[in-house]
Amino acid sequence: MDREVDSNIQNVATLVESTHDEYNRQRFVSVLRKKVLVDFAKDMKDTYVHKVEPAVTAKEGRKPKDAREIRKHMLHEPVYEAWSSLRYNAQLMTWWSVREPIERKADALIAAGAAAHAANPAGGSLALNPDLPIPDYVSTLDVHLMPGCFQTEFAPEAYDDIQGAMYHYGTQVFSGGLPHRIKGRGGVGTSISNFLKLRYPEFKPQRILDMGCTAGANTFPYLDVYPDAELHGIDVAAPVLRFGHARAEAEGARIHFSQQNAETTNFPDNHFDLISSSFFFHELSVKATKAVWKECHRILKPGGLMLHMELPPSNMTDDYYNFYLDWDAFYNNEPHYAAFRNLDFAKTLEESGFKKDKLEMFRIPNFASTDPKEFAAVAKGEETLRRDHGGGAVWFTFGGWK
Amino acid sequence: MSERRDVKLPIHSKGKRASFYRSEGTDQLFSIVMMLTQELSVAYDRIETLERVLDKKGILARREVESHRPGPEEETERTARRDAFIGRVFQIIHEEAESYAAEQPKEASRKAKGAKREKVSP
Numbered sequence: 265m266d267r268e269v270d271s272n273i274q275n276v277a278t279l280v281e282s283t284h285d286e287y288n289r290q291r292f293v294s295v296l297r298k299k300v301l302v303d304f305a306k307d308m309k310d311t312y313v314h315k316v317e318p319a320v321t322a323k324e325g326r327k328p329k330d331a332r333e334i335r336k337h338m339l340h341e342p343v344y345e346a347w348s349s350l351r352y353n354a355q356l357m358t359w360w361s362v363r364e365p366i367e368r369k370a371d372a373l374i375a376a377g378a379a380a381h382a383a384n385p386a387g388g389s390l391a392l393n394p395d396l397p398i399p400d401y402v403s404t405l406d407v408h409l410m411p412g413c414f415q416t417e418f419a420p421e422a423y424d425d426i427q428g429a430m431y432h433y434g435t436q437v438f439s440g441g442l443p444h445r446i447k448g449r450g451g452v453g454t455s456i457s458n459f460l461k462l463r464y465p466e467f468k469p470q471r472i473l474d475m476g477c478t479a480g481a482n483t484f485p486y487l488d489v490y491p492d493a494e495l496h497g498i499d500v501a502a503p504v505l506r507f508g509h510a511r512a513e514a515e516g517a518r519i520h521f522s523q524q525n526a527e528t529t530n531f532p533d534n535h536f537d538l539i540s541s542s543f544f545f546h547e548l549s550v551k552a553t554k555a556v557w558k559e560c561h562r563i564l565k566p567g568g569l570m571l572h573m574e575l576p577p578s579n580m581t582d583d584y585y586n587f588y589l590d591w592d593a594f595y596n597n598e599p600h601y602a603a604f605r606n607l608d609f610a611k612t613l614e615e616s617g618f619k620k621d622k623l624e625m626f627r628i629p630n631f632a633s634t635d636p637k638e639f640a641a642v643a644k645g646e647e648t649l650r651r652d653h654g655g656g657a658v659w660f661t662f663g664g665w666k
Numbered sequence: 667m668s669e670r671r672d673v674k675l676p677i678h679s680k681g682k683r684a685s686f687y688r689s690e691g692t693d694q695l696f697s698i699v700m701m702l703t704q705e706l707s708v709a710y711d712r713i714e715t716l717e718r719v720l721d722k723k724g725i726l727a728r729r730e731v732e733s734h735r736p737g738p739e740e741e742t743e744r745t746a747r748r749d750a751f752i753g754r755v756f757q758i759i760h761e762e763a764e765s766y767a768a769e770q771p772k773e774a775s776r777k778a779k780g781a782k783r784e785k786v787s788p
């Protein structure tokens with residue numbers, strides 16, 4: 265659905281321009297990432313299956329017993345060294361490929377953001393809290409190797425939305441070779457909202473919250489499915505919120521962004537019909553994750569749904585896949601990833617207040633790249649999909665009703 | 667708005683650089699090769715763009731391209747481009763050097779800048 269869009273406001277999400285060579289550098293990185301994550305990942309697995317596992321079995325009389333043992337044997341296989349190098353450098357090159365175009369337009373990004381905020385055509389809002397402490401798990405390392413992370417400010421006295429731009433333009437390069445997204449909308453938000461509409465046609469959430477929303481890519485899609493909902497996005501980092509807000513105003517999306525820690529929000533009890541997040545918990549310490557799930561239970565209305573997207577817990581995937589996913593914990597500056605995936609999800613959700621018989625876990629196909637009939641069949645529970653998360657074809661979601 | 671701030675974005679990601687190879691220097695070399703591959707791909711893209719544009723305009727001057735020799739002014743321009751190109755390919759070397767250079771005087775400069783970098787929200 266299209267709301268009125270103020271054409272006088274420049275959209276921060278489209279104003280950065282790349283030169284011919286910069287554009288092609290970005291395209292190169294997109295293709296490189298696809299090769300690494302799909303083609304070379306298969307080469308690495310084949311090497312494990314046909315060389316490493318048989319060699320270990322012959323020597324020790326048994327297969328490696330878990331992800332850690334697989335890692336031990338893979339660590340100095342040439343294929344693992346080369347694959348890791350490719351993956352690591354491709355990650356850095358993603359951010360580098362957009363750094364110069366963004367740097368050139370830094371002033372324009374700030375000015376356009378401030379203008380969108382002031383004009384406020386969509387009626388959304390931005391509430392910043394400069395006193396909010398940035399948690400250690402965000403500030404210690406540059407998460408995803410993104411230089412400056414989410415929270416760095418370069419012009420703190422102004423409408424500094426630059427790291428939001430870095431994340432927005434960088435993630436476009438990031439997923440440029442994979443079919444996740446439509447129109448710069450996040451694949452997860454689009455998939456979850458369309459899934460819920462089909463599965464629970466009676467469920468019409470009036471107030472929705474997206475936690476750890478960053479620049480809002482996966483917040484926006486909820487308005488496409490639930491246009492009358494009051495939509496909120498929270499994050500601890502101001503620059504990404506400023507960017508999300510400026511973009512939302514320019515695109516006519518009424519979203520309320522606020523700078524808050526999801527562990528302890530200022531929302532009242534029993535407030536939201538739907539709480540969601542995407543790619544969020546693996547960046548938090550396990551202690552913080554537990555606090556957030558409790559907080560979700562507190563601010564959820566009775567009858568409301570909490571449904572988060574994350575990677576599946578390690579007890580739901582095989583040893584090799586766990587070894588493969590643990591890579592991010594070691595090298596992508598996401599040290600909490602492994603501990604998060606080792607959580608007993610059901611038990612921890614119960615400890616957070618959710619009743620055992622009201623827990624939910626869905627594997628939701630990616631909406632934009634799935635045949636609509638197949639998507640609907642999965643949503644209605646007529647068909648189940650067990651594809652790996654790796655190709656981005658299916659999003660693992662979990663949570664529960666209050 | 668005419669305000670100019672001259673924002674400089676960091677290249678380095680906070681945290682230890684990952685190492686995958688046991689022999690020293692191989693990680694750096696790998697990184698260099700990747701940057702080089704990217705630049706090569708970009709250069710090819712540029713050539714292809716050029717050829718297509720020329721083709722569209724009906725000026726397929728392949729012999730002229732072959733015999734072209736740059737004059738002094740053009741050579742200056744090319745030198746600057748090659749300079750930036752090499753800098754990009756060997757970025758990792760600069761990055762490491764920069765991180766050492768940044769380590770020592772940082773405390774002092776951070777203190778000096780401290781007041782200015784205080785977060786203020788609009």
Ligand SMILES: C[S@@+](CC[C@H](N)C(=O)[O-])C[C@H]1O[C@@H](n2cnc3c(N)ncnc32)[C@H](O)[C@@H]1O
Pocket residue numbers: 399402414450475476477478479480481482498499500501504524525526527541542543544547548552
């Ligand atoms: C990988 S990003 C999430 C991506 C985003 N959901 C998307 O789909 O584009 C994680 C975000 O969580 C934020 N964050 C980390 N800890 C937080 C906390 N305790 N409360 C709120 N936001 C937090 C970070 O600032 C970062 O923007």
